[in-house]
Amino acid sequence: MYGMLLESVQHFVRLEYGEDVWQKTLTMADCKFSVFNTHQTYPDSTMSSLASALASITNQTADDTMMFFGRCFVRFFSNFGYDVTIKATGRYFADFLNSIDNIHSQFRISYPKMKSPSMYLTDIDKGGCVLMYRSTRSGLTHYVMGQLMQIAKDFFDLELETNVIESNEKVSTEGKQLIIVKLRLNFDNTQYMATKKEAKANEIKCDLPPFECSLLRQLFPFTVLLDSTLTIKGIGEKLAEVAGGKEKLVGQPFTKYFKLRTPKGISLKWNSLYYLKSVTFEIEFLRSELMKSNMKSLQTPEEREKDDLTTREIEIDGKSISPYALRRDSQPGLRNILLKGQMMYLSDAERIIYFCSPVINDISELPDQGLYLNDLNSHGLSKEMVLAGWQSSSRLRLMFDKAEQRASELENNYALLNVWKRRGDDLLYSMLPKPVADCLRAGNxxxxxxxxxxxxxxxxxxxxxxxxxxxxxxxxxxxxxxxxxxxxxxxxxxxxxxxxxxxxxxxxxxxxxxxxxxxxxxxxxxxxxxxxxxxxxxxxxxxxxxxxxxxxxxxxxxxxxxxxxxxxxxxxxxxxxxxxxxxxxxxxxxxxxxxxxxxxxxxxxxxxxxxxxxxxxxxxxxxxxxxxxxxxxxxxxxxxxxxxxxxx
The missing domain is CATH 3.30.70.1230 (Nucleotide cyclase, GGDEF domain)
Incomplete structure (x- = not known):
């Protein structure tokens, strides 16, 4: 986890309990860090160790201490202006809860190594809602509960009560341990429900004549249309060009050539996509798998039995490509494409459409993905964002390199400081008994x-x-x-x-x-x-x-x-x-x-x-x-x- 979370703990423990309690907490937690750097990553176990140590010192439970740490983080990041993002998410607390994953996605620009959890709502009523919390980190459920309680109080003037309905663990598709917690959040949600009811009652229906699906494919060149069995029924024009023709994907299972990246712990099923309409999805288009399928389709049945696609080269777009190269994402023109967008339900057609655009961090990534600037959506400002990122990337990269260098130097200096401190203690204790030396060190x-x-x-x-x-x-x-x-x-x-x-x-x-x-x-x-x-x-x-x-x-x-x-x-x-x-x-x-x-x-x-x-x-x-x-x-x-x- 990033040091900003631990900075908040350090600041408010000192503020509310005093410096002596904080130093005692560090000692009991066996924490080798005395100062935390905002953009430096630390072991995930550091937070739990500090919570257990402080709980034993203050005679509280570890869960209550973790909730206190969560409240501290909300109070701490408000001093850095991050509260503006939360206030701008929506008018109501339920709007914020629906947008948590999107907020985490935006913060990945500043914190690229952030392992954010996934949260989404399943039931909403006047008395609150049911929140599903999924994370690869264990022991942070009460930390999140403390954050939500403080956000509800500070930004929405609500008294929030949280209860754990169900908690279990399972292994994700990546082979990692996944914590799944079902939370019931009780708060006054009458205004949100009344607004939704009024908006639905005053909804203006506009009947449009049918239009060709090709128009939709032009407006959204990377879109994907799915039926209830998650079979691909249509794709955007540019996605079809990248795949080598729409017939390569249409009629195929969505999970065959697409892999879910975020939200974490969600399986690609119809119900999941239907209920998570407000969540931003990041889905990876597996071009290497598509090319392997194309290679198999070019073989005769006899060749499929004898050839395992590990020695024979084939020709794609006039280039001789080894099957080994297809396993490498860095192969020019064959790199997997990350798509980011929203799932929308079309009630008339009983279809789900994935409105998305490719994620391009730098203009140099376009050739690796087989894309060009004119492939990007013109009305979605994708081109402008890529060009703006290309112009400022060199300066940002230099700034990040300097920040990482300073963080590394600071960490080395703290490690050296601890070494010299131990040497000084050893020398002092060799001259004076330890109780006497500690008494003099305290200023007596x-x-x-x-x-x-x-x-x-x-x-x-x-x-x-x-x-x-x-x-x-x-x-x-x-x-x-x-x-x-x-x-x-x-x-x-x-x-x-x-x-x-x-x-x-x-x-x-x-x-x-x-x-x-x-x-x-x-x-x-x-x-x-x-x-x-x-x-x-x-x-x-x-x-x-x-x-x-x-x-x-x-x-x-x-x-x-x-x-x-x-x-x-x-x-x-x-x-x-x-x-x-x-x-x-x-x-x-x-x-x-x-x-x-x-x-x-x-x-x-x-x-x-x-x-x-x-x-x-x-x-x-x-x-x-x-x-x-x-x-x-x-x-x-x-x-x-x-x-x-x-x-x-």
């Missing part, structure tokens, strides 16, 4: 991020095993630290631990802040044991063996964003100092933790060895423990232990 004061935590666990890890006395040693140290710390970074998300910073050879991490976690002590212990195990197995580029010593402590802290350039989320308090002292008094390859942290670890999960009393600088004597992984620990035992803890 950095002091608002300052928060106290009653209980978290802090871990310090120091890389030991070598000194850097020369430049080569320093480069080796950097390479080794990068390998080790990159390995540590990969473990943080696995155990729900937040890496705070690295200072020199020291690696700091916490659990329980900024996102609270009841398992902070066990998570930090698990990741510490993994760090010890991984660093022993890690292949260092220099080939040297390195080790770590780790200290852990639990307690209250205060955390917040510090700094303007390269801001960091820092932790303050005695807990941080104690954890640092536990690390400095630890030993290589060991995980050293305080008695406070030990009290928050589940029993049976780890092997704890008392180290006795350790003297810490500024803290005095503290009981400390070495912790090891319990390789015999059973997960079932852990679950039982957690249940006992919860009961207590």
């Amino acid at each position: 004061n950095p002091l608002d991020t300052c928060k106290s935590f009653d209980l978290i666990t802090v871990m310090f890890c120091e890389l030991v095993g070598f000194n850097s006395s020369t430049a080569e040693d320093a480069m080796e140290l950097v390479s080794t630290m990068n390998a080790v710390f990159s390995c540590f970074d990969s473990l943080m998300d696995k155990f729900n631990v937040y890496k705070v910073e690295t200072v020199g050879q020291i690696y700091m991490a916490v659990c329980g802040a900024p996102n609270k976690n009841d398992n902070h002590a066990s998570n930090i212990t698990d990741v510490s044991l993994e760090m010890v195990r991984h660093v022993r197995q890690l292949q260092i580029p220099s080939g040297k063996k390195v080790d770590v010593r780790i200290g852990i402590h639990s307690g209250p802290v205060v955390a917040g964003v510090v700094g303007i350039k390269l801001p960091r989320y820092c932790f303050f308090g005695d807990t941080v100092n104690t954890a640092s002292r536990m690390q400095s008094t630890s030993e290589p390859g060991m995980v050293h933790l305080s008695e406070t942290t030990r009290n928050y670890l589940p029993t049976g999960r780890y092997i704890l060895t008392s180290r006795g009393t350790v003297k810490l600088k500024g803290k005095g004597d503290m009981r400390a423990y070495w912790v090891f992984e319990n390789i015999y620990h059973d997960e079932d035992d852990e679950e039982e232990e957690e249940e006992k803890t919860n009961e207590k």
Whole structure:
């Protein structure tokens, strides 16, 4: 669908619900487009996804949301002057409903890729009418209902009530899924019915003497006359010339050499043509099928059995034509002709006559279709339209090319913008925790991020095993630290631990802040044991063996964003100092933790060895423990232990 439909949704959702709701809708709908271009096409599923997302946010049904989107589109296109077309269709709402397909046909000039539905009326009375809606798109029935309700209110001052009588699906002749919906439209239609009744009562009958059918064929050179079985009873002069003689078509079934293009989903039957008198029909004259039939008619019965018309060339109008060429619409002089016009019922003759003219987009198409300017209807302004289109086509083509180029550039720029936005988010979230970064992005004061935590666990890890006395040693140290710390970074998300910073050879991490976690002590212990195990197995580029010593402590802290350039989320308090002292008094390859942290670890999960009393600088004597992984620990035992803890 074109971006104009989605533009209307974006405009009115922002207007009625606010920018925050719209951004949330885009996120929930997983829509990669933040801005919609009027003449750019987008996936049909975009509208349904936005409707479902907005419905869940506003606690409405998806059908009501789609009706709201339909109303938005009518209110939106009125700002661009398209309301003039609707106001000019007729005096009454029923006149507009009869002309919807014709309006869509006119808009195809500005929107050539538009896949418009087909709508027509079957019953009209004082209380409203019955509308048949056919479309190859599913899920847009309530969207159309919303459009009709808004048009009736804004342009005809009517209160419209819509009800779905019947809805089903079938496969069209083109093999596409076709949605067919029968709608009952209830509105005050008394004036329209009274006008029709009065016009019929005052109808002036003028009896004319019979005239030759050849006159009709001259006035309308591409007309087709059909009987109740849809057998061709007469054709226009120029259509006969193109076909190679009227005897080629007269007496043949209409569906044999003519294919319906619009309205969509309608089968070529007498009732369909009779009821759709006000709808513009586009029917394709299949010249290639006619030529194939001519080729078969020139063969003897023996040749028809042996020849499948795939190898033998024949001569048409003095030209040798291959049967393969007949399958190509671009073959000069043999291209199918698109006819556009109206079906009219002749009550006296009980015939339907198709008044039509060929659709010529450019003067260069005439030779491909085997037509000339003097073949076109003189009194129908067909010649003038073709010539006017030829004079302005080059300028229009240049304008469309520029518009498409700009649309493509804009789409690429938005895609690039999303890429850089994701990169910026990744960089920001690597510097600050996501909740804190989102808080700052929303414009909050950095002091608002300052928060106290009653209980978290802090871990310090120091890389030991070598000194850097020369430049080569320093480069080796950097390479080794990068390998080790990159390995540590990969473990943080696995155990729900937040890496705070690295200072020199020291690696700091916490659990329980900024996102609270009841398992902070066990998570930090698990990741510490993994760090010890991984660093022993890690292949260092220099080939040297390195080790770590780790200290852990639990307690209250205060955390917040510090700094303007390269801001960091820092932790303050005695807990941080104690954890640092536990690390400095630890030993290589060991995980050293305080008695406070030990009290928050589940029993049976780890092997704890008392180290006795350790003297810490500024803290005095503290009981400390070495912790090891319990390789015999059973997960079932852990679950039982957690249940006992919860009961207590």
